[in-house]
Amino acid sequence: MKTIVVCVVYFCCVLLSNGKEVHETSHIVSLYRDRSQKNQPGRPYFHFRPLKNWLNDPNGPMYYKGVYHLFYQYNPYGAIFNTTIVWGHSVSHDLVNWIHLKNAIVPTKSFDINSCWSGSTTILPGNKPVVLYTGVNTKNQQVQNLAMPKNLSDPFLKEWKKYSGNPIMTPPDGVKPDNFRDPSTAWKGKDGIWRVVVGGLRSNLGVAILYKSKDFVHWSLHDEPLYFGKNTDIWECPDFYPVSVKSRDGVDNSVIRINLKYVLKASFKSKSHDYYTIGSYDAENEKFLPDSKGLTGSSLDLRYDYGKFYASKTFFDSVKNRRILWGWINESDSSADDIKKEWAGIQVK
Template identity: 45%
Template sequence: MNGVVHPGNGRTAYHFQPAKYWQNDPNGPLYHNGLYHFFYQYNPHGPTWDVGKLSWGHSVSGDLVNWAALENALDPTAPFDANGCWSGSATVLPGGRPAILYTGIDADKVQVQNVAFAKDPSDPLLREWEKPSCNPVIPIPADVTGNNFRDPTEAWRGRDGLWRVGVVAEVNGVGSLLVYRSADFLRWERNAAPLHASSQDVPVLECPDLFPVTAASGASEGLETSASGAGLRHVLKLTDFAKEDHYMVGLYDDAADTFTPAEPERGDDPGNWRRFDHGHLYASKSFYDARKKRRVLWAWVDETDGGGVGRGWAGIQAFPRAMWLDGDGKRLVQWPVEEIETLRRNRVGGVEWVTEVEAGGRKEIAGIVSSQADVDVVFEVPNLEEAETLDPKWLVDPRGLCAEKGASVHGGVGPFGLLVMASGGDLEEHTAVFFRVFRHLDTYKVLMCTDLTKSSRKEGVLKTSYGAFLDVDVEKNKFISLRTLVS
């Protein structure tokens, strides 16, 4: 069965974006005094990335869906951030005062770590932030090469009462995650050994995250970032220079500040670890939502056409996702936060659609006329006899397989899926999200692909394919479900 969705055009509807200009990395999301706060890298002067003009944009929400924009939280106004307020994280200190740790590009264009505090913690909007004169609180170390020293994590407290923060750095040419400790959030001392060090082939890492997850089978509750003790594991996430977010589940020891991976066979290079997403997604940042007791992930979907000079804006944030540890203890499960359901409360324009499509055919899902859609589809796969045999070389390159066997290439079982944002009757422009099923040894492999080769008529846009093999027992279940958020 192939479905065609025509949701219209225009700005995104429920994916976060400011009213105008450039945005990139999500920064310092937190829940405080009844409101969600979202900060993000923002150029308040235009729709392009400008290293020396980056600020922290700031918006608030009561439900993670509807957002109100505020004045910037941080602007480059001091010698220690004169050339930009780069990425970082937010932490609520004892007594309820929020603090921001962020990378500043100083007057000499050196990357340093700074702190800012909410001026009035009782203000539910946290509209004003102050930067103490003791900044930078963590200057660049002498052994850092390439001026690569940035992106502090959310801070957490060890059982000794000291704060910890992780900062990625190129240490003598090796991509590393350094750990610093502090008793007062102002004076920080570096731990002798890094929490992670990659091989010489990975000199630069970005946007780290370290957070605990409940290890009990079936548990979906999140944990506060400083949680420790039996019955939990930690997730270490790093972004590599290919702009892909990778993570590893493991055990974190807060006495030695060491991390032991659950899958050591995947090696030290994050490019071989598991991924949050196999699409166009970058620089993710998670936070603990105390209101709903869940771990929520934000991530930036960056530009592929050189920025938004013509339209006046660039970049969106993927819709926030709740995350928890799967029963195997090695991978994360994620799902859009439940608040998205409020957007279809009255089912205005809702469509319930059941059909059968002949092999090679397609049918339009009629009735979707707005610029946004939340599409749940279940594809029945009753017969696997015609499944092609998988060439083992593709096991390590599912993206390449998606590119070679695109949405228009007929296969044994598949492709079947959706053609989203499809133009008129000619389908000259569309994005294909589809599946194929292959026979491999004595089982079946399900390949999921996103094909952007016809996503735009515009020249200069990156039109690539993404793909991954899914852990789905299609032989047993006889169906595959797909949820697609179009905005």
């Protein structure tokens, strides 16, 4: 157990920095820290954040054609959370210097008109990235949607299009329409079928709701969740991925081999912290089997970080063969303070 925990921590060591916002993507240049606002008390100059306004969950981090991508929950209209949240988008060649692009996914359709909430990217065969994200529809119900790049030849992936058949997943029986969100990165089994988990609350149990698909478009609900826990409230931003027990190298989500353990992480809304457990994946029965007690909602549950750290998301960096962890830190300032300083939230490792 101790060795595996050390490996997880090792995978998550990355340096970050802040860049300057770019509004016109046709005039992108390499940007560094924004020195013009250095007189703002408390403003970070090292950790990632956009130039201004509210930021929360990291979404869909990935590496594509020489470029690191980070999407994030963003309020383009102010420094506090509101009902219109979009996917902000920034890119980097080194995870230190960042270029801020125009927002990638914004509310435009009936299935996401009231916000585009958290989700993940998955790299399909042929190096084709796709996004699964939660949309808040016209009835304020949470549904899962699919989006893909308009131009795969653009390494910055500046434009995205939404699947015409959205939503591709709706709240299942026993899950209220406001307790169904944040699809994980998908993984493919030996049978060639994709799996993904969505966070939820069912019968007062936090659950990683499991879906399966042959084509990444048509998804069916599995009979049982991948895993569930008591005393946790809703599970937000679930993450599920393999780690090696023989080396410090990262492992791609769809790798299947011996000498692997699996990490299941969930963000407990009621506790505002990220918890994880390590165990095995029974692919035949579609079950996660924790090595110890798992995610119980007790003080014995393991946390990624024991400070303010929430809604984290990992991805596999295929270039350096490592797994990288992003997490959101929200300051303890009041809403009035955030409005005055014109920003809130940072992304850290």
